[in-house]
Amino acid sequence: MRALIALGGNAMTAPDGSARPEDQRAAITAAMEAAADVVAAGSQVVLTHGNGPQVGNLLVKNEIAASIVPPVPLDWCGAQTQGTIAMLILDALEPALARRGLAPRVAAVVSRTLVAADDPHFAEPSKPIGRYLPAAEAAVMIEHGQQWQDRGERGWRRVVASPEPLESLDAGAAAVLLDAGYVVTCSGGGGVPVVRDGDGTLRSVEAVIDKDLTAAVLARQLGADVMVIATDVDAAVVGFSTPQATPLGAITVDKLRALAGEGHFAGGSMGPKVEAAGRFAETGGRAVITSLHRIGEALRGTAGTNVTS
Amino acid sequence: MRALIALGGNAMTAPDGSARPEDQRAAITAAMEAAADVVAAGSQVVLTHGNGPQVGNLLVKNEIAASIVPPVPLDWCGAQTQGTIAMLILDALEPALARRGLAPRVAAVVSRTLVAADDPHFAEPSKPIGRYLPAAEAAVMIEHGQQWQDRGERGWRRVVASPEPLESLDAGAAAVLLDAGYVVTCSGGGGVPVVRDGDGTLRSVEAVIDKDLTAAVLARQLGADVMVIATDVDAAVVGFSTPQATPLGAITVDKLRALAGEGHFAGGSMGPKVEAAGRFAETGGRAVITSLHRIGEALRGTAGTNVTS
Numbered sequence: 001m002r003a004l005i006a007l008g009g010n011a012m013t014a015p016d017g018s019a020r021p022e023d024q025r026a027a028i029t030a031a032m033e034a035a036a037d038v039v040a041a042g043s044q045v046v047l048t049h050g051n052g053p054q055v056g057n058l059l060v061k062n063e064i065a066a067s068i069v070p071p072v073p074l075d076w077c078g079a080q081t082q083g084t085i086a087m088l089i090l091d092a093l094e095p096a097l098a099r100r101g102l103a104p105r106v107a108a109v110v111s112r113t114l115v116a117a118d119d120p121h122f123a124e125p126s127k128p129i130g131r132y133l134p135a136a137e138a139a140v141m142i143e144h145g146q147q148w149q150d151r152g153e154r155g156w157r158r159v160v161a162s163p164e165p166l167e168s169l170d171a172g173a174a175a176v177l178l179d180a181g182y183v184v185t186c187s188g189g190g191g192v193p194v195v196r197d198g199d200g201t202l203r204s205v206e207a208v209i210d211k212d213l214t215a216a217v218l219a220r221q222l223g224a225d226v227m228v229i230a231t232d233v234d235a236a237v238v239g240f241s242t243p244q245a246t247p248l249g250a251i252t253v254d255k256l257r258a259l260a261g262e263g264h265f266a267g268g269s270m271g272p273k274v275e276a277a278g279r280f281a282e283t284g285g286r287a288v289i290t291s292l293h294r295i296g297e298a299l300r301g302t303a304g305t306n307v308t309s
Numbered sequence: 310m311r312a313l314i315a316l317g318g319n320a321m322t323a324p325d326g327s328a329r330p331e332d333q334r335a336a337i338t339a340a341m342e343a344a345a346d347v348v349a350a351g352s353q354v355v356l357t358h359g360n361g362p363q364v365g366n367l368l369v370k371n372e373i374a375a376s377i378v379p380p381v382p383l384d385w386c387g388a389q390t391q392g393t394i395a396m397l398i399l400d401a402l403e404p405a406l407a408r409r410g411l412a413p414r415v416a417a418v419v420s421r422t423l424v425a426a427d428d429p430h431f432a433e434p435s436k437p438i439g440r441y442l443p444a445a446e447a448a449v450m451i452e453h454g455q456q457w458q459d460r461g462e463r464g465w466r467r468v469v470a471s472p473e474p475l476e477s478l479d480a481g482a483a484a485v486l487l488d489a490g491y492v493v494t495c496s497g498g499g500g501v502p503v504v505r506d507g508d509g510t511l512r513s514v515e516a517v518i519d520k521d522l523t524a525a526v527l528a529r530q531l532g533a534d535v536m537v538i539a540t541d542v543d544a545a546v547v548g549f550s551t552p553q554a555t556p557l558g559a560i561t562v563d564k565l566r567a568l569a570g571e572g573h574f575a576g577g578s579m580g581p582k583v584e585a586a587g588r589f590a591e592t593g594g595r596a597v598i599t600s601l602h603r604i605g606e607a608l609r610g611t612a613g614t615n616v617t618s
Contacts (some may be wrong), residue, residue, distance in 0.1 A: 020379040057378045061370040064377060069366045070329040076393045083392030084385045086419035088477075091511040098509055107482035108419040110395035110494075170399070173416035176489040177482055185419075192396050201406055202400040230589050 002178070002223040003038065003299055006215035006276075007031055007049040008231040011292050012085060019053035028085070029092040031230075033293050035183070036096035041296060044178055046222055047089060050211045051081040051189030052129075059158075060129040063141075074129070074160060075192050075204035082110055082188040097183070105182040111170040113191030113214050115207065119163035127162040127208050161207040163193060165214040167224050169202075171221040178222065190214040212276035220283050226299055227280045229273045230292045236274055236305040238264045248305040253278045256307055281307040312347060312486070313533040314609055315524035315585075316340055316358040317540040320601050321394060328362035337394070337567055338401040340539075341606050344492070345405035348479060350605060353487055355531055356398060360390040360498030361438075368439040368467075372450075378472040383438070383511035384501050391419055391497040406492070414491040420479040422500030422523050424516065428472035436471040436517050451603055465522050470516040472502060474523040478511075487531065497599045499523040521585035529592050535608055536589045539601045540583045546616040547573045557614040562587045590616040 011031035014023035031194075039045050055077045062071035086108030094104040125147050133141070138148040138156035148156045168174075174186040190209030194202050212229055219227040235247035238259055247257070256278055265271040270289075277287035290297075290304025297303035318342035323332035348354050364386045371380035381389075395417030403413040434456050442450070447457040447465035457465045477483075483495040499518030503511050521538055528536040544556035547568055557565070565587055574580040579598075586596035599606075599613025606612035 021381050021385060056558055060378045061374040064374040065370040068373060069369045072330050072393065076330060076396070079392035079396040080389035081392070083388035083390070084381065085384070087388040087421065087513060090419065090421060091503060091513060093510045094478075094513055105481065107479065110392055110399065110417040110419065112396065112399060169403075170416060172414065173486055173491060176486055176491070180485045182482060182485070194400060200404045202404055204396060204400060 001042070001226060001299070002044040002046070002222065002224045004046040004048065004215060004219040004227045005035060005038070005221065005295060006212055006227065006302065007047065007292070008229070009050050009052055010232040012049060013053050017053065019057060020094040024054070024085070025088055026090040031059060031292055032092035034292055035093060036100055036102070036297055038104055038299060039097060039183055040100045040127040041299070043299060046174060046182045046218070046224065047183065047185045048187045048211060048215050048218060049185070049189070051078065051085060054081040054085065056130050056188065059200060074208070078189045078192045079110065082108075082192070085188055086185050093183060103181060105180070107177045107182045108185035109170050109173050109177070111168060111187045111191045112194045112202070113165045113187060113209050113217070114169055115163035115193045115195060115205070115209065116166060117195040117197070119161070121161040121163045122145045122207070125159045125161045127160050128157045129160055129208060130158050132157050149297045153229070162210060163207050165190065165209050165217045167223055168214065168218045169194065171218055175222055187211075187214050189219050197247070208274070210272045212273050216276040216280040216287075219280050219285060224285060227277070227285060227287045228295055228298050228304075229277060229287070229289045230295055231273065231289065232291060234291045234294055234304065236265065236270055236289045240264065240266070249272060250308070252304045253281045253307060253309050265297055277305070277307040282309050284309060310351070310535065310608070311353040311355070311531065311533045312338060313355040313357065313524060313528040313531065313536045313537065314344060314347070314604060315521055315538045316356065316601070317538070318359050318361055319357060319541040320539060321409060322362050326362065328366060329562070332571045333363070333394070337397040340512070340601055341398060341401035341405045343601055344402060345409055345411070345604045346605055347608060348406060348411055348492055349409045349606070352608060354492045355483060355487060355533065356440040356492065356494045356529070357496045357520060358394055358494070358498070358525050358526060360387065360394060363390040363394065364498065365439050383515040383517070387498045387501045388419065391417075391501070394497055395494050402492060410593075412490060414489070416486045416494055417494035418479050418482050419487070420477060420500045421503045421511070421513065422474045422518050422526070423478055424472040424495060424502045424504055424514070424518065426504040426506070428470070430470040430472045431516070434468045434470040436469050437466045438469055438517060439467050441466050471519060472516050474499065474518050474526045477523065477527045477530055478503065480527055484531055495518075495525050496523050519581045519585070521582050522588070525585040525589040528589050528594060533594060536586070536594060536596045537604055537607050537613075538586060538596070538598045539604055540582065540598065543600045543603055543613060545574065545579055545598050549573065549575070549579070559615045562590045562616060562618050586616040591618050593618060
């Protein structure tokens with residue numbers, strides 16, 4: 001079985017959301033124990049991961065040091081987090097596999113995701129990133145060409161486009177490595193967004209791609225049998241935060257979409273996961289939404305929200 | 310022919326050394342035209358690269374923002390630069406290959422280099438990195454566990470260990486991709502330095518590995534026929550900056566080492582390149598030191614300092 005596991009923020013930060021280097025290393029080390037168990041159970045594994053807190057930190061560094069060191073664009077920050085998170089994954093996963101008597105073949109590819117230059121999201125950026133700033137400071141950033149929105153009491157926040165992922169440009173390399181027996185990390189943070197201009201030129205752009213939507217595209221390109229979206233809850237829930245809260249087990253894409261249409265899943269959190277699961281399931285795969293420590297059960301079909309067409 | 314090309318700072322920054330994002334992209338785009346020409350001439354190509362100015366910028370951002378955002382260690386900065394430089398290489402190389410009618414197969418692996426935990430360089434850090442600071446500010450960093458040295462008029466500067474590269478831990482993945490027809494970027498910035506503890510744990514460490522010495526190790530691991538060290542001069546020179554300056558053409562390792570022993574090559578610049586070329590040549594390969602725009606001639610043996618055993 002070929003499985004793609006999409007690791008959420010809780011696999012990369014402390015329980016309170018802190019993203020100090022030691023928090024990131026501890027969380028990833030724990031997550032790699034879970035990943036190694038899946039490999040030991042006989043699956044080929046592709047890993048992908050989020051990068052929100054890490055990118056947030058890099059943006060702040062850029063802003064604060066801008067008068068002394070040239071800031072780098074958002075797409076560069078995404079590439080930077082691919083480097084650090086991959087380093088932590090490789091360092092933790094290789095010995096975790098070796099301890100289980102498995103070949104410690106691990107690799108991470110720097111990965112880009114193709115988006116359309118005319119994606120409608122570019123016209124109306126809506127994804128908030130980075131920290132809140134007072135209006136006066138936001139005004140300076142707006143002068144530099146960024147888009148910021150008044151978010152009320154907490155201040156202003158930068159918004160960027162979150163375009164649709166069309167294709168992982170580096171899935172081919174990931175496939176070669178998977179076929180050779182490697183556990184491969186690919187498309188971290190949804191992949192660095194790039195557009196292809198008319199003359200064939202590739203150009204990375206300042207945007208954020210939802211990592212679970214990219215995971216669905218990558219899983220399809222790699223011919224994965226199962227995609228697991230590993231998050232901080234055991235399953236998607238209808239009636240979340242109400243007395244009628246009910247976790248969802250096995251469910252069809254159509255039923256899941258109907259529930260989504262009724263507004264059961266929050267836009268910024270479970271909503272994109274449900275959408276990503278639906279997209280992968282409708283191409284014939286199985287998608288599971290579950291917590292990090294239930295990945296093994298999820299692959300066996302005994303935990304999580306299991307979505308099929 | 311399998312060729313490893315080690316790109317120096319001038320392939321990644323403006324002629325004046327500036328490393329703004331647009332400088333980096335322009336320099337790398339030009340370098341990838343040269344690399345694509347080599348692929349078009351029939352060679353399998355592995356790319357590696359330096360990252361000094363880029364790491365320097367990241368260290369400054371860390372320092373300036375430290376009271377607001379947790380700084381990351383030096384090894385993390387190296388991993389960050391692998392991400393950004395690889396992104397630029399991939400974006401530029403893929404269309405450059407396509408324009409030449411070649412399969413645009415490009416990949417970059419996040420790469421670590423094994424060093425010995427008891428490498429003697431750790432006891433006497435000597436590699437200066439980052440910016441100069443006044444004594445009082447350096448004292449604060451020293452309190453945080455860093456080593457800084459008084460460099461005279463310009464102020465104090467951080468020094469780190471530059472241990473010997475023993476093995477690229479990610480050469481295996483690079484080999485798989487090369488065999489599958491990919492142009493592969495590996496071991497950027499000399500690779501993130503990692504040590505293996507007694508229990509098998511891998512741990513990245515704050516150090517800087519000379520990128521040319523790592524290139525020699527990587528070239529050997531990948532079975533490269535030729536290693537090209539691409540820099541800003543056409544050849545290594547004896548009597549550099551004197552009226553008797555003479556560029557070196559074909560030369561044996563023994564003769565080159567004898568000249569190095571006489572002090573012909575500067576410690577921080579040509580010295581490590583000569584040492585790296587010698588190490589690769591003595592394992593049976595051919596090493597060439599030349600400028601970026603002479604890589605093609607260098608591979609044919611008609612330019613640069615050609616070192617053989």
